[in-house]
Amino acid sequence: MTDPTVPTDPTALPAGAGRLRQNEIYTQGIHGRRPRVPTDHAELERRARRVMSDRAWAYIAGGAGEGSTMAANRAALDRWAIVPRVLRDVSSRSTGIELFGQQLPAPVLFSPVGAGALAAHAADVHIGHAAAELGVPYIFSNQGSAPMETVAAEMDRVRSGAPRWFQLYWSTDDDLVDSLLARAEGMGANAVAVTLDTTMLGWRPQDLNLGSLPFARGEGIDQYTSDPRFTEIVAQRVRAAVGGEKPEISVGAIKTLFSIARNAPGSLMKNLTAPEPRVAVQTFLDIYSRPSLNWDDIAGLRDRTTLPIVLKGVLHPDDARRAVDVGVDGIIVSNHGGRQVDGAIGSIDALAAIAPAVDGRIKVLVDSGIHTGADVFKAIALGADAACIGRPHMYGLALAGADGARDVVANIIAELDLTLGLAGYTSIADVDRDALQRV
Structure with missing residues (x-):
């Protein structure tokens, strides 16, 4: 599964990593070999649909209600245009960042996706392998298709100490919450991401029309x-x-x-x-989930784990300020990929309001609708410290297993590197809202 275009140094990508990957693909083309997964999201999605079952497609690609929140995620990104600057020396660039004491090669994480075995057997193990090859974190799904210890062992086999987080769904059983947290610490998690927006399932017609809930079949538990x-x-x-x-x-x-x-x-x-x-x-x-979950529970979480605490599903600036006040370490601005509330705000629109409210006091990540390296660049410019990739890596997984999941995210990182340089920047740390214009 090793790809010669994937960096072996976990702390930084080589200068010009985007060009290296681009040139490798073109070199393979000389021999008549095309990429295993498409390099654009639209074709990636089309091909994945052809190989996925109806149940898998409904669960992974589907959204809440009429799908308007999924559309809002893309529309929000389209409202911001990159304004390239020229005649700057961009021959040497760095996409590296620091996140909770770890040096990462790019501001990109693999999002948690439940019931991944719908797309490929032992999905979480393959995704962990892919993330470890790239040296970027994988947020283990609480509703995963393999025990967290199994996934962690595979990641450590690929790269010792490969970064990984754990997503927590707060159960109605407190002892179960403590058990999951203890296991997350034991398998080397670098943070815990508490999902706030799924205390009950949203109205998901694609699944409902098939009468298909993966968990009711023992998938993803x-x-x-x-x-x-x-x-x-x-x-x-x-x-x-x-x-x-x-x-x-x-x-x-x-x-x-x-x-x-x-x-x-x-x-x-x-x-x-x-x-x-x-x-x-x-x-x-x-x-599995507690509808009564509230700020008092979050305030008490610090006594239950030594891990950095990240709240996933924040969309309102007041909630972001409250997160700072209760002492968590970060938030993920997210509408769950448009899968929970139909007609909700796009995550990038939410980020644009939340980042100034947080003002650098905690880490801010974003997910939902992030498909490309240019999307990641826009998210960074609007104040995110990193972006999380969800559906795209699942599509790559469905097409080509661990290699497919890896290649999709490697392509996103490569495009980010090229966009960084073409926009006139040499470091992720230098990208701010001046790089964008609202359209």
């Missing part, structure tokens, strides 16, 4: 079925349910049972007859 506290809760429920109501039997239910059995730890045959896998699914659906 591996962090839970590998957790000692969660398995303890399941065992308690199994004991309490002995002699209880029998489930309805149908062809669909039998298919779902096979899916649950395949995704649960242990042998398929045992899982088909044992109650634990089915009870685990229902337990997850009951307790």
Whole structure:
């Protein structure tokens, strides 16, 4: 899986990394070899749709309601134009940044995407491999398709100490929250990103029209079925349910049972007859997220973990100020890729208002609708410290596994480097709003 155009130094990309990658692709073209994944988002999306199942496409590519928030994310980016400056020496450039004490080669992270196995088996392991090759962080999904320890081991195999974060969905069971946090610390997480905007699922017609919720089939609950506290809760429920109501039997239910059995730890045959896998699914659906989550919970999180705390899903300047006041280390400006509230503000519009309110007191990241290196440049210019890439790397994963996920993000970083130089800048630290004009 090693790509000669991928840097081996985790602290910096070589000067001209964008040109190196560009030239490598053209050199391969001399031999009639085209890139494994398209280098533009539109074609990447089209090809991924052809290879993904209807269920996978609905869950990963779909949005809330009529999809207007997804459209707003792109429209917000289009409202800002880059204004290149010329006759500046840009022969030597750096895309490196510092984030929570770590030197990173680019201001880019792999976003968490739940139920990734819809796109590829053991998706999280492949994504971790891809991120480790590039030396940029992967935010492990709390709703992942592999235990966090397994993903961390694969990342360390590729690059010792490869950066990784953990996304936390705050369960209704406090002991489970503590268990997940302890595991995140144990597997070497560099931060915990608490998702705030999914205390309940948004209205997602693409999934609803198929009657498809991956978690109900045991897809994307591996962090839970590998957790000692969660398995303890399941065992308690199994004991309490002995002699209880029998489930309805149908062809669909039998298919779902096979899916649950395949995704649960242990042998398929045992899982088909044992109650634990089915009870685990229902337990997850009951307790995975807490609608009552509030600022008091966040204020107490510092006593529960030593990790830097990042709040994911902030869209209002007042909430960003409150995050500063409660003492967290960072926020991710995000509308969950347009998957939660239809008609919500675009993340870049939110960033433009939030960054001045935070004024550098904590780290500010952004996701939702970020597809290209130029998009990342705009986000940095508007005050973000880094940008998170979601759907694009999942499309690359669907097309070419770990190599595809890596290449998609490597292309974004390469375009960022070229955009940096062509806009007249040599360092990410120098890019500010003067680089943009509102259209």
